[in-house]
Amino acid sequence: xxxxxVLVGTRKGAFVLRSNEQRKDxxxxxxxxPGWEIYHITxxxxxxxxxxVSQSGGxxxxxxxxxDDAGKTWETMNNEFAYAGVPGTHQWYDGTQHPWEFKRVWHxxxxxxxxxxxxxxxxxxxLFHSNDGGKSWQELSGLRDVxxxxxxxxxxGMCLHTIVLSKDDPNRxxxxxxxxxxxxxxxxxxxxxxxxxxxKSDYELPDASAEVGHCVHSIAMHPSRPNILFMQKHWDVxxxxxxxxxxxxxxxxxPSDFGFPIGVHAHEPNTIYVVPITSDSHHFPxxxxxxxxxxxxxxxEWEALxxxxxxxxxxxxxxxxxxxxxxxxxxxxxxxxxxxQVYVSADSGDNxxxxxxxxxxxxxxxxxxxx
Numbered sequence: 001x002x003x004x005x006v007l008v009g010t011r012k013g014a015f016v017l018r019s020n021e022q023r024k025d026x027x028x029x030x031x032x033x034p035g036w037e038i039y040h041i042t043x044x045x046x047x048x049x050x051x052x053v054s055q056s057g058g059x060x061x062x063x064x065x066x067x068d069d070a071g072k073t074w075e076t077m078n079n080e081f082a083y084a085g086v087p088g089t090h091q092w093y094d095g096t097q098h099p100w101e102f103k104r105v106w107h108x109x110x111x112x113x114x115x116x117x118x119x120x121x122x123x124x125x126x127l128f129h130s131n132d133g134g135k136s137w138q139e140l141s142g143l144r145d146v147x148x149x150x151x152x153x154x155x156x157g158m159c160l161h162t163i164v165l166s167k168d169d170p171n172r173x174x175x176x177x178x179x180x181x182x183x184x185x186x187x188x189x190x191x192x193x194x195x196x197x198x199x200k201s202d203y204e205l206p207d208a209s210a211e212v213g214h215c216v217h218s219i220a221m222h223p224s225r226p227n228i229l230f231m232q233k234h235w236d237v238x239x240x241x242x243x244x245x246x247x248x249x250x251x252x253x254x255p256s257d258f259g260f261p262i263g264v265h266a267h268e269p270n271t272i273y274v275v276p277i278t279s280d281s282h283h284f285p286x287x288x289x290x291x292x293x294x295x296x297x298x299x300x301e302w303e304a305l306x307x308x309x310x311x312x313x314x315x316x317x318x319x320x321x322x323x324x325x326x327x328x329x330x331x332x333x334x335x336x337x338x339x340x341q342v343y344v345s346a347d348s349g350d351n352x353x354x355x356x357x358x359x360x361x362x363x364x365x366x367x368x369x370x371x
Contacts, residue, residue: 009038009364077134084141109163121160140189154178167223179215195244222269250299261323284315308352321364336362
């Protein structure tokens with residue numbers, strides 16, 4: 001019977017939740033790195049026991065940790081993220097130019113085939129790569145050649161928080177940045193282009209259809225359809241059918257088109273999940289009801305999934321890296337909240353149960369299925 005391992009990053013440490021493929025009874029391990037902000041903990045597809053952690057704190061700064069034994073022991077990796085050349089400046093909240101400054105690593109994305117190949121998305125926004133398991137890092141600086149002087153921070157900072165690697169083309173990479181937009185490379189990260197045509201940012205930008213400057217919250221792709229992308233934007237849920245060359249809105253009947261994460265069913269590439277949040281100033285579910293919404297038609301037509309979720313007086317948020325989907329035949333969906341709950345549905349969202357109730361605020365959720 002398969003083992004399911006859920007990796008949870010929180011404001012005060014990392015946790016590992018374990019179950020079998022029934023996903024009913026769980027054990028909780030942790031906290032690893034207690035007291036530290038864990039923006040992301042993730043596993044390596046080609047070596048499930050290789051885990052990476054982005055560990056961040058106001059006193060000691062940014063640390064990358066690696067485990068080769070599924071979290072039993074950890075080794076500190078190289079934590080020097082040096083921008084290539086002269087970093088230059090980007091736009092600040094007040095419209096002035098501000099120098100580029102490294103703050104933290106938001107997202108770690110291992111290669112699907114090589115456990116030593118690892119990408120890191122950082123704040124201030126840039127993309128780094130390691131080909132030696134985190135022992136050294138090099139910026140893929142071509143990304144910041146795409147009008148980076150016009151990029152600006154979102155409410156949570158100017159962060160590269162999403163990295164999507166194409167499964168059928170190792171040279172194709174997508175990233176998303178708040179608040180700069182979505183970008184694509186077709187040559188392994190050497191050169192980039194903005195892929196934001198069709199996005200509208202009426203509240204954030206003087207030019208609502210600008211090439212860069214959009215606050216993209218998350219991007220998801222099904223590996224069987226690498227040209228079809230789904231996006232949760234600051235406002236609007238979007239879809240691209242041509243690898244990001246253009247986007248169209250699919251918010252449909254959602255109660256709010258503001259939110260943070262978006263995910264795709266493991267076996268149904270037209271089934272997608274979002275968690276609507278009231279607004280950019282009210283970071284809690286509409287009407288205090290925690291509802292995951294599912295579309296089986298690739299967008300526009302959405303159904304609320306509520307069975308087992310609190311439907312009154314619930315004022316938590318679900319952050320952009322805090323939703324994950326497993327690969328079991330009965331597809332599991334997982335998400336964590338800023339209230340410290342982690343929920344699982346073992347039947348594609350029809351029914352939910354809380355794995356844990358009282359963790360620190362959840363920043364990220366990833367899932368591994370082990371033989």
